[in-house]
Amino acid sequence: MSIELSFHGAARTVTGSCFRLKTPHSCILIDCGLFQGSKTLRELNYQPLPFKPDSIDAVLLTHAHIDHAGILPKLVRHGFGGKIHATEPSMDLSSVMLPDSGHIQESEVERLNRRNRRRGRKQVSPIYTMEDALQTVQQFSPVEYETWVQATTDIRARFWNAGHMLGSTSIEVEVSQGDGQQPLRLFFSGDIGPEHKLLQHDPDAPSGYDYLLCEATFGATDRVEANPDERRALLARHVKDAAEKRGVLLIPSFAVERTQEVLTDLMMIMSNGEGPSAPVFIDSPLARRATAIFEKHAALLANAGALKAALKSPNLRISESVEDSKAIGKLSGFHVVLSASGMCDAGRIKHHLKNHLHRRNATVLMVGYQANGTLGRVLLNGAKKVRIHGEEIEVNAAIERINGYSGHADAPELERWISERLPVHRNMFLIHGEEEGMAGLTSRIARKLMPASRILQPEIDETFRLDGKKAVKVHSDNRRSIDPPEAARQPDYDNELTQLVLDINEAVENTAGNKNRSKLVRRLRQALERAK
Structure with missing residues (x-):
């Protein structure tokens, strides 16, 4: 009986999460996410999927972030007609995030095609449309935490709180093997949240698996400002510094979870007198809609009262229209702008950066992970000039960073999480990490938890057979071309x-x-x- 696991994303990179589990009787995906980062990686979104969409029986979704769910409309567009199993909050968030992503795909391709016509180049089609996304939402099926769901005739799954964002899960999977054998047990970490997360409870899950897939985003990082009070104090310091310069404090922020967390802390700082009071703008239509979903599911949140109080603050301004967004760009004096996308590669934040990066009294504060090849990583690496919308921009603004708002566990937290999942009888796959994170976490695990020989770091589109005593790599004819291969893991x-x-x-x-x-x-x- 052959059971195979293929890694179609989040393999030695942090985006594009997609894993295909195939048995003799069925085939499912765990996540189906969008690649972000370098142009080499983003181009994979436009290539044909490395499997037939109509061969997939079901999808298990860990959470609604676009790097985990953002290719679902493409899957549906090309023939997938099965159920997408997810928690109710993930369903609600996907109902606004996927259409928003479809709108972005259409808008960006329209802008690109205008340039291509002027250059005499070929026209391109969007990865998917808003209509595709709306159809995808109809295929979602709600699941309860910690309750088994029969995904196919021989695969069942159970969803556990991952502590990463509203509705996020790690997924326990059992594959029936017949002939009186015990089921094959796999555990997919999804994105594991850190301890002391403002709005989320700590992650939880059972132990004892044949195979464990664990994220390694911050596998080489030991954050020092993870304590909520210390993190808020650090944010207050940046607020005071920006206010003294009488300029804007720009905070590129993921629209879901990060915006709500940072907003809550900002309003606590201002209401408690820990920093100067000022207008705080949420300039992201998606963040506005996502925040309403957070309010709907407040019973699932930790510190829901603090979020509700922040949303009632007289300092809060929510930008609705493009005209509202443009008006923010004309303001002078100290004010705060939270805007997506969190890696500065799309959305309204690019317009704000274009307006303010050249100003010496402006501050850009990064509060999330910046993948290789993104504008956010380029700025953090100290670029003196950048190009935005084809225009060269001098960087005079202060570029700052707070690691404590990350939605991902750091290295010590990942080590503890893994130790609580033991024993792992066969192999561990490290996923969702770049070279430094993978190497750092491998070293930690090998010192205390299991031999390095049992820790695997798959490449994109590699396939492993799982029904033996250990995972064995098998040949695949459907691997996508990445030239050179290392371009998927570093600036290209x-x-x-x-x-x-x-x-x-x-x-x-x-x-x-x-x-x-x-x-x-x-x-x-x-x-x-x-x-x-």
Whole structure:
């Protein structure tokens, strides 16, 4: 009896979560997420799926974040007609997040096609449309926490609180093997929340599995400001610093969970006199709709009262229209703007960055993970200039960071979480992590919990057979092309090209006299000709 597990995303990268579990009788997906980050990774979203969508019987969804759910409309568009099993909060959040993602796909492709027409290039189609997303929402089926659901004839699953965001889960899966054998037991971590999360209870799950899949986003990080009071004190310091400069405090923030957490702390700081009072703008239509869903499911939240109080604060301003958003950009003096996307790669935050990065009295405060290749990571890495909407922008604003708002457990917390899932009888797969996080967590686990030889780090589209005494890699004809393979894990040619253009422009500007500039341009052209 052959049981196979394929890793179609979140494999040595932190986005695109998608795992395919195939038995002789059925085939399911655990998550079906969008790739984010470098252009090389994002291009995978446009490639055909590495399996036939109509061969999938069901989907188990860990949570509603786009890097876990964002390709579901594409799956439906190309033939998937089964159920998508998720908690009720995840269903509600997906009902606004997926159509919003579809709208973004259509808008970005429309803008790209306008440029392509001017350049004489081919037109492209969106990954999916808002209509596809609305159809996808109809296929969701609610599940209760800690209750078995029969996904197919031979696969059942149970959803456990992951502590990451509203509705998030880790998923316990059992595969019937027949002939009186014990079922094969797998556990998919999803995204594990940290201890001391403001709005979420600590993660929980049973122990004892054949295979454990565990995220490694912060597998090499030991955060020091994880305590809620220390985290809020650090945020208050950034609020005071920005106020002293009489400029904007821009906070790129994921619309779901992060915005609500940071907003709650900001309002506590201002109401308790821990920092100056000022207008706080939520400039994200998705965040506004998601916040209403948080209110609906307040009974599931920790500290729900603090969130409700924040939403009633006289300092809060919620931006509804594009005109409202543009009006924020005209403000002077100290104010705070929370806007998506959290990695600065899409949404209204890009317009705010374009307006304010050149200002010395502006502050940009990162409160979430910034994947390789994203504008957020470029800014954190100290870029002096960036390109936004094709325009070169000088970076004079202060770029700051708070790690304590992360929705992911750090290395010590992951180690404790893994130890509580033991024993793991066969193998552990590390997923949802970049090179540093994977290496750091592997080292921690190997020191105390299990031999390094049993810890596997799959690549995108690799498949493993699970029905033996250990996982065995098998050949797959459907692996997608990533050229070069390491481009999936680090800044790629597009990042390098953008930086090269910025460097060339700076070199030309810093060269004295048009005659010398002409010489520089000729040398650059000669180098380009030699490279052809």
